Amino acid sequence: MFREAGPRKELYVPDAAELVEVLELSPKEKAFKFKFRDDRELGHRPGQFVEVSVAGIGEAPISISSSPTRGNIFQLAIRNVGAVTNAIHKLQPGAVVGIRGPFGNGFPLKNLEGKDILFIAGGIGLFPLRSLIQYMIDKRASFGRAILLLGAKSPAERMFTDELASWASNPDIEYHETVDIADNSWKGNVGVITSLIPKIQFDAKRTVAVVVGPPIMYRFVVGELKKKGLDDENIIMSLERRMGCGVGKCGRCQINGVYVCQEGPVFSLAQLRYLREAI
Structure with a gap:
């Protein structure tokens, strides 16, 4: 289902990331902290995004809300607006999602x-x-x-x-x-x-x-x-x-x-x- 570890070689295969913590921001928005199973960093630049997939539901593009200077745990802040984001909002720490990316050019x-x-x-x-x-x-x-x-x-x-x-x-x-x-x-x-x-x-x-x-x-x-x-x-x-x-x-x-x-x-x-x- 999701790749467990190692450098990303395939754009279309999501890597497994574990949900570490959930922060309630509002009735519609939550912030989610994730880390890869092999503890590597996401390797993103500010302004990039990832594709987040939930097994059996689908995939959605989500902006990265934390800086690459903050270590191997990355944060995604998500509004509940559709099937995938609704499924993510129901997840509890320990759950696993798929991550593709980071994508895009980011800030200069x-x-x-x-x-x-x-x-x-x-x-x-x-x-x-x-x-x-x-x-x-x-x-x-x-x-x-x-x-x-x-x-x-x-x-x-x-x-x-x-x-x-x-x-x-x-x-x-x-x-x-x-x-x-x-x-x-x-x-x-x-x-x-x-x-x-x-x-x-x-x-x-x-x-x-x-x-x-x-x-x-x-x-x-x-x-x-x-x-x-x-x-x-x-x-x-x-x-x-x-x-x-x-x-x-x-x-x-x-x-x-x-x-x-x-x-x-x-x-x-x-x-x-x-x-x-x-x-």
Whole structure:
């Protein structure tokens, strides 16, 4: 069913990974910690994804939510939206799933080194962006300013709240957060995530914005970033949608001849200008 150990040689054969821990994030989202049976590292880059298979159910592409700097246990944050993700949500520690990958290009780490990074995450866009945030924290000396803008629909839909608190208290991170709709417990900013952008100042010549969120968010965030003077090459986005096989065979993720699972899911705005309907 699943390969037990050894270097990955076959793209289509999943490797066995054991579920180590489950973290409840919300009624619809959970974070799952996995490790391979042979204790090897996943070998991913921030921004990549894996294909997760559950025996007898199927397979689904899932973004990797943890940094490769965090050892041989990798984390996948998953919303329960279909047959495969529903089956994963029912798993308990000790269960075994199949993992293919990692796939995709990931975030351009070499291009980001030495730059000021503006992280913008809307909703569960935090899941893939978290891998890059963790990477930046673990290799802090390799980057300039770190500015985090995070948005959620409501306080109840904030994810990884303990980690958010640690980022907010980190003196090396400029942390800003908002919710669309507040409740009586919320004392922070209220409004969509684009309302945070005019409030911050940065050097457009040395800043790269990395943006992940729902498709509708991108055009409004891009509009605000362009007002700040950011070049298209310095606006990086991840197209977390429509992927299937992960290896460019099924065609599900194709946009005007470009396979998102292979050439993406990470693109610069300069690249996306030539892909109609991409954002």
